[in-house]
Each structure stands twice: as structure tokens, then as C-alpha cells.
Amino acid sequence: GENVEQHPSTLSVQEGDSAVIKCTYSDSASNYFPWYKQELGKGPQLIIDIRSNVGEKKDQRIAVTLNKTAKHFSLHITETQPEDSAVYFCAATLISGSARQLTFGSGTQLTVLP
């Protein structure tokens, strides 16, 4: 099955700096890569996702890049703000019909220091 590794486990940045979280996956057939943000005391929430036919996707201050050859993808947050502090999870799966099984990484605790 799929295996997703995520690094770093914790990340502290100064407000206004950029943050990068990296994930690698093992199954070359995986073609869908979402990122979820989990705020304290809440369930994860999708913030951005990318399909394997796209190398990069951007949504305001958040961007995700995908390198299929190397089997890794990354989340980039620019101009970080205190409200970006949360746990971020990457995930990977093969979209097959209506399958919804996701394999998650172990999570990154991001702290944005004022």
C-alpha cells in the first residue's frame, strides 16, 4: 500500500517569512495529493490539493508543487501570519472510480512567531 512520509515534524517561522513542508510517497500510481490544516481542537480541513497531471497549484499565499519523478510534493506558505499556526497533513491516494481512501503523513506542527 501507499506510504507517505512528512517532514519536518515541527516548524517555527517568524511572521512574514515563508514555510515549506515536504512529503514523499511510495506508490507511483497515486495521482491525488491534498493538504489538510488542523487547528487546535478541530478536525482537519482541506486547504489545497493537486492532481498528478499538474506540477504546481497556487491559491493566494498557499502553493503546492509536485514532482512525480521523485515522488515528492511540498506545501509552500508565503507571508506567514499567526493564524497559519496549526498542524498540517499531506496525503496521497489513487483516485479510482469513487474511492476515497487517503494515506496521510504524520503531520507538521507549524508555529508562526509574532
Place this chain on the structure above:
Amino acid sequence: EAQVTQNPRYLITVTGKKLTVTCSQNMNHEYMSWYRQDPGLGLRQIYYSMNVEVTDKGDVPEGYKVSRKEKRNFPLILESPSPNQTSLYFCASSKARDGYYEQYFGPGTRLTVT
């Protein structure tokens, strides 16, 4: 408001005492799933359901049962809880049609088994 609800939010129980964690969604989603979240391990899928009366094992199904008698409800049953099932549990739901892959998570249930 579109949401996934879980009850209870917190539960402390003893080994061997059967318990049920309820999950309900009001978005008419076909797909529902249960995850457990443990430090350093991310989110691991326990069971999922593609529709009423259709359930399947995820990555860590041992010690758990589920049922899907109604589209909106997907209870998680621990017949004989053990301390290694102490964890944070999340229910999630999603449309099960191609092009719709976002999973909506509930607020979580923190379970402690002594």
C-alpha cells in the same frame, strides 16, 4: 450549516466496556470514514463506507466495528475497548462522485481507555 457531528466529544472508559461513538452528516454524502489520530502517526483510516450497507476495512480495523444503516449516520463501535485504543477519533464524509474528493471532518472524539 453543513457539518459532521460526533458524540461524545470526550469519553473515559474502562477496558472491556462496550462503547459507541456516533457520527452524523447533513450534507447527503455517500462516503463516510473513521480515522484515528495518534502522535507521530498522523491519521490512519479505520473503516469506510461508500454508501448505505456498504462498508470496508481501512488500514487499522482490528478491534472496531461499524454499520451504515442510514446514509447520514456511521457509528463506530468498540465491542471490548483496550488501552491501545486510547486515541483521538475523527469521522469524515465526502461526496462519492468523480471530481469531488474533499473530505469533511467532524470535531473529533477523544477516547481514553483505562
